[in-house]
Amino acid sequence: MKLARHQIIMLVVMIFGTFVTVLNQTLVTPALPSIMTEMNVDAATAQWLTTGFTLVNAIMIPITAYLIDRYSTRNLFTVSMLIFTAGSALSGWGPNFPVLLAGRLLQAAGAGILMPMVMTVLMLTFPPERRGSAMGLFGIVIAFAPAIGPSAAGFVIDVYNWHVLFWIVVALSAAGIICAWFALKSTPKNESKNLPLDKPSVALSTIGFGGILYGFSTIGSNGLNIADAAITLVGAIVVALFFRRQLKMDRPMLEVRVLANRKFLVGTIIGMLVQGALLAAGILMPIYLQSYLGYSATVSGLVILPGAIVMGAMGPIAGRLFDKHGPRVLSLIGTSALTLSTLAFAFLGDSTGLIYLTILYTVRMFSLSLVNMPITTWAMNALDNSLMNHGTSVNNTLRQVAGSFGTALLVSISSIATNMSAGATDPVHAGIFGVNMAFAGATVMCLIGFVLTVIFVKDKPSDAAEADPDNVKRSVLESIMKRDVFTLPESATVFDAVKLLVDHHISAAPIVDGDGKPIAFVSDGDVARFLSKRHSTYTDPVALIMLTESSSDDFAVKAAKVMKMRAYDIATHGVISIDVHTDIREACRVLGENHLKKVPVTDEGQLVGVINRSDIAHYSMSKYLEQNESELTQAAATA
Incomplete structure (x- = not known):
């Protein structure tokens, strides 16, 4: 069945808004070397533009569920895009680093609401027989934006400057807001799910995760000192208090009890390790290529482009391979190839060729695609039906947090190694040494993921039965x-x-x-x-x-x-x-x-x-009629 005209318009508007926010996430990394030079900040400080964005995104995931139930689709979409646009404008102005960072965090707040909201609205708005078309287009856009982002950003930076990137995003966002106001229907809020927002949980998660992230980052810039160590320790204590509060609540902001399932816990940890190593490489590569090898931002983006395309294209292919071969074979191949390719990045030099870098980065992204989908599906399949939504929220939140922490940790390793070797060699070789040490740290993270996969990820026929103890x-x-x-x-x-x-x-x-x-x-x-x-x-x-x-x-x-x-x-x-x-x-x-x-x-x-x-379709229709029979009968009688 074809989509109705108003559904197509709504789909285009919401996917366009999502495309702009996803594209925005990939525009900053090629600009980091230029930002570091203009604002005189080091890599450990500049990486906050990415890790801070990711952290705020993670904090917003559980809050979004509350907002979706409280506000209409059109109003929530418009407000989130307005927040995102305001942050983009603030970043585009960006006279100094604090203002630029504030703009990025504001962007993250808007984008953090938008992504899960759009996915929820698409699933609720479209009937089952049309969801495939809607989610298929959504998936293509999500894969396409990261592929073109770095290359497009590199070209703009070389021709104009990094400020223009954010003004382009402002223009695209403004167009999305105007279209949304006329195209989206003002659906009423869900009164039946009027759940309260636990403000202490929001405060604890923000202070705790933010404190740890700040500590990691400042240690990379200033070295180990009592003040930064104390902030990191306080952050860790507050995070522990956050988890303790979630366990005591009947309706927690984040249902961390799902982590008691061993398979889900292991799958989430592997995903967290992979996410940290993935985001860190996206920051380190442009710095290495532009700051130490002297290539342009355009070249930097083009080196990353094939890997981004391969990873996007491998999404559905990895799904089919998972269905045929199960999680163990794919995840073993993926984690081993990821470990070896990451290790190869720990031996970069001042004469490493672009073709070699491009191939190596593409292989690394290919191996990531063999890990992400199989491990996440394996972890989610271990949960009971009633915990699926909670599992998705916990998995996404912790992966985002791990991406922030992993990036901060590895960039800090790079900064510390660079500073330690600065007196023994020239700045370029000291910087390359720092990048190599960061990738060595990433190799350790990937190796831990590989070991966990070997020990815990199995293709046992009894796995499905264990996840369904009550049949x-x-x-x-x-x-x-x-x-x-x-x-x-x-x-x-x-x-x-x-x-x-x-x-x-x-x-x-x-x-x-x-x-x-x-x-x-x-x-x-x-x-x-x-x-x-x-x-x-x-x-x-x-x-x-x-x-x-x-x-x-x-x-x-x-x-x-x-x-x-x-x-x-x-x-x-x-x-x-x-x-x-x-x-x-x-x-x-x-x-x-x-x-x-x-x-x-x-x-x-x-x-x-x-x-x-057809069996599933008939079952779904009969269950719907069974659950809504009284309402349908009443409506028919009234008509």
């Missing part, structure tokens, strides 16, 4: 899946497959091994592809009908030959299946991301059923 997910899936599964043995011929498909009026069937485990999937499309005259090209099953009408001896010979082949040889291998304990939402993700109509259901590896998209 709640299992009972739902078993109630809607089809148990009369028609399978083929591994030795079956194509003729056997065709007869099975025709006799039972089905379009595909799994092939199982001697233990009853699915190893391939053969469909009418596979048969048609091998019977077509150009059998290297995929053809629709309708082609089979057209070909059987032909009296060509060539077709008859080919058909006789194909029918004697093993069905396994023409089937699709690497069957994507789901466990019988899988949550319905996860089943929807597997079907949607892999463009499947049906997927086998297994119990400890054994095939027990098949679930179709």
Whole structure:
């Protein structure tokens, strides 16, 4: 079904606003060397423009849920964009570093509200059959903005200056505000979820996380001293008080109890380590290329560009690989490649080539894409349905916080190493040494992630059952899946497959091994592809009908030959299946991301059923009618 005109307009406006805020996050790193020179600040101070932004984003995530329930969509979107635009204008003016930083933090407050709000509104506004289109476009934009950001920023900096970057963002944001006011409907606030905002929790999280971050950063600039150490210690104590308060509250701002689940805790820690190493590299690379090797901001952006494109493109691909191979293989390959590529960055010199840097950075981003999605999905799958929303909030918040802390820590390592070697060598080589030491620290973080993956991330069939101790997910899936599964043995011929498909009026069937485990999937499309005259090209099953009408001896010979082949040889291998304990939402993700109509259901590896998209659709509709029957009946009677 096509989207309605007003839905398309709303989708475009909200995605445009999100695009501007995501683009803004990637514009600053290429500008850091220019900002450091103009304002006479070191890297440990300048990195606050990124880490401070990320930290405020993290603090705003749990607050946004409260705001969404309290205010209408149009008003909240407009106010968040106004805050973001005000911060952009303040940064564009930026006569000194404190004003520039204040503008960045104001930007972060607006962007921190906007991102989760847009995702929530898209899911609530669009019906299930249209959410795929909306979220697909949203995902493309989110991947596209970081890809073009550094290159575009580098060009603007070289032709004009970094101030112009923020004024461009101001113009784009203002356009988004004007369009939103006319395009978005003023939906009423949700009175049924009038939850209070726990102000002490907001204060504790802000003071605690901010104190630790400030301590890390100032130690990098000023060295270890009592005052900064005391601020860091106080921040850590306040964070402990924040977590203690969350555990005592019936409705906490951040449901940290989900961390009691070991798999979720391990997955979150690995994600935090990866996020810290990722953001730090984005700051260190432009400084290395521009300040120490003398390249332009445009060149700096172009070096990063291929890696950003690869990471964006790998999102859906990593999802499909996860569904086929599980989390362990992908995360092991990803964390090992990430560790090795990060280690290679610890040996940069003053003559390192641009092509080598570009390839190495791209490999690093590729390996990150093999870690992020599988580890996050593995962690979330370990939680009960009732904790999914809380798990998402905790995971996102802690990853953002870890990105801030990791960046501050690694940039501080770089600054300390640079200052220590300044007396023994020239400033350029001292700076490169500092960058190398920072990447060495990042290597240690990645290595810890690799070790945790080796020890804890497993592909055990019992994992899904452990996450569903009361068989709640299992009972739902078993109630809607089809148990009369028609399978083929591994030795079956194509003729056997065709007869099975025709006799039972089905379009595909799994092939199982001697233990009853699915190893391939053969469909009418596979048969048609091998019977077509150009059998290297995929053809629709309708082609089979057209070909059987032909009296060509060539077709008859080919058909006789194909029918004697093993069905396994023409089937699709690497069957994507789901466990019988899988949550319905996860089943929807597997079907949607892999463009499947049906997927086998297994119990400890054994095939027990098949679930179709139509099964889930009928289940969802019946549950909706069941929950809203009284309201619908009353509305019909009134009409």
